[in-house]
Amino acid sequence: MTAGPTAPERFRAYGPKHLDDIAARFGLREEVRETVRRVSLVLPFRVNEYVLSRLIDWDRAPDDPMFQLTFPQRGMLAADDERRLAKLSADPGDKLLLRELVGDIRARLNPHPSGQQQYNVPHLDGRPVPGLQHKYRETVLYFPGQGQTCHAYCTYCFRWAQFVGDADLRFAAPDPTGLLAYLAARPEVSDVLVTGGDPMVMTTERLRRHLEPLLAVESVDTVRIGTKSVAYWPYRFTTDHDADDVLRLFEQVVAAGKQLAVMAHFSHPRELETAPAREAVRRIRATGAVVYCQAPLIARVNDDAATWSALWKAELAAGAVPYYLFVERDTGPHAYFQVPLARASEIFRAAYRTLPGLARTVRGPVMSATPGKVVVDGVQETPEGSYFQLRMLQARDPALVGRPFRARYCPEAAWLDDLELAPDCPPDLAAALRGAPPASGAAA
Numbered sequence: 001m002t003a004g005p006t007a008p009e010r011f012r013a014y015g016p017k018h019l020d021d022i023a024a025r026f027g028l029r030e031e032v033r034e035t036v037r038r039v040s041l042v043l044p045f046r047v048n049e050y051v052l053s054r055l056i057d058w059d060r061a062p063d064d065p066m067f068q069l070t071f072p073q074r075g076m077l078a079a080d081d082e083r084r085l086a087k088l089s090a091d092p093g094d095k096l097l098l099r100e101l102v103g104d105i106r107a108r109l110n111p112h113p114s115g116q117q118q119y120n121v122p123h124l125d126g127r128p129v130p131g132l133q134h135k136y137r138e139t140v141l142y143f144p145g146q147g148q149t150c151h152a153y154c155t156y157c158f159r160w161a162q163f164v165g166d167a168d169l170r171f172a173a174p175d176p177t178g179l180l181a182y183l184a185a186r187p188e189v190s191d192v193l194v195t196g197g198d199p200m201v202m203t204t205e206r207l208r209r210h211l212e213p214l215l216a217v218e219s220v221d222t223v224r225i226g227t228k229s230v231a232y233w234p235y236r237f238t239t240d241h242d243a244d245d246v247l248r249l250f251e252q253v254v255a256a257g258k259q260l261a262v263m264a265h266f267s268h269p270r271e272l273e274t275a276p277a278r279e280a281v282r283r284i285r286a287t288g289a290v291v292y293c294q295a296p297l298i299a300r301v302n303d304d305a306a307t308w309s310a311l312w313k314a315e316l317a318a319g320a321v322p323y324y325l326f327v328e329r330d331t332g333p334h335a336y337f338q339v340p341l342a343r344a345s346e347i348f349r350a351a352y353r354t355l356p357g358l359a360r361t362v363r364g365p366v367m368s369a370t371p372g373k374v375v376v377d378g379v380q381e382t383p384e385g386s387y388f389q390l391r392m393l394q395a396r397d398p399a400l401v402g403r404p405f406r407a408r409y410c411p412e413a414a415w416l417d418d419l420e421l422a423p424d425c426p427p428d429l430a431a432a433l434r435g436a437p438p439a440s441g442a443a444a
């Protein structure tokens with residue numbers, strides 16, 4: 001990488017080996033640079049010119065939220081692990097030991113949260129279907145093999161294991177053959193969520209090979225594309241060489257009678273402040289696709305009500321639909337980013353109160369946990385004490401969808417597993433929430 005500004009419109013990814021150049025260009029302190037280098041031995045690190053020159057406020061690094069969002073930080077790994085990494089990486093003779101340590105740390109970071117590998121892999125004729133997950137009856141997740149990377153990586157990514165080069169940790173389908181066979185066998189599936197990584201890293205030609213066959217599947221009503229490209233590389237929809245082609249592909253999906261939902265991931269209002277991002281949303285909407293927005297609540301990135309209020313208002317102003325505020329999952333550097341449920345609920349409600357009615361489409365805080373999506377509706381004070389009011393927004397077992405329940409209030413609880421269910425929790429809900437082998441879309 002050369003010093004000085006580079007035309008942001010030409011995509012190029014930067015990783016650990018470009019750290020010295022990034023540090024020189026943007027004035028990153030040596031100590032911060034070395035931390036990024038060490039932590040990125042374990043966790044994936046990838047940025048691009050747009051993220052570096054348009055999103056990060058370098059005067060505020062390392063505290064800047066966009067810097068925290070994309071650069072590995074001190075505190076993401078246990079101090080002892082970081083010390084051992086520093087020692088082993090300084091000695092070129094210890095490569096094998098270093099590899100073992102990295103593998104050991106990754107395994108301790110819960111690389112596949114919420115039972116993705118145990119419970120979500122669907123089977124056909126007794127064999128697993130590669131590159132699919134089926135958790136909820138009507139929705140299948142499809143992971144195209146060529147879309148298993150992103151324009152930049154979020155430090156909090158719950159799919160970080162997809163990016164660290166371990167084949168055992170990856171979901172990836174070489175082509176849609178398995179998906180089509182599965183859909184033919186499971187006509188109850190009406191939604192296909194194409195996800196990754198980020199499917200929008202694929203060229204339009206490649207994406208077309210994955211999407212076009214779906215248009216002939218009558219039982220599929222909705223195609224969703226999970227993407228952070230509008231935030232990390234909006235040129236994908238504006239000036240990339242095949243930007244217009246991808247918009248024509250979106251139009252084709254809509255013309256085939258399918259709902260096309262672009263599930264856009266925005267973590268901070270700054271991501272919608274740039275002209276290219278706003279233009280990307282405008283162009284996507286002009287195809288007939290609907291843009292839904294979602295992101296987790298993350299300490300050091302967006303853990304205050306004013307940020308969420310500004311984000312949701314910006315989404316509404318761009319013609320997009322605020323959809324989900326998620327709770328950070330129990331994986332990777334979870335402890336570094338976690339916001340207790342009590343605080344998450346306060347932040348959500350304080351931001352929600354500021355919204356015009358049309359932006360109150362947003363739901364949260366939501367835990368996407370093993371039994372399903374659980375929303376924290378608030379805190380209830382009773383003569384017996386305080387309780388979280390919770391509800392199953394989505395569930396592996398459709399009979400549980402929409403059911404409310406309570407758990408004892410605990411100011412530190414940050415995930416479903418930390419909660420003590422109230423004695424009045426119905427037995428079927430309690431069994432699902434407390435780890436009975438889950439019934440899922442895949443197992444139905």
Ligand code: SF4
Nearest residue numbers: 150153154157197228
């Ligand atoms: S864009 Fe999504 S899949 Fe990619 S790193 Fe961020 S959270 Fe993970």
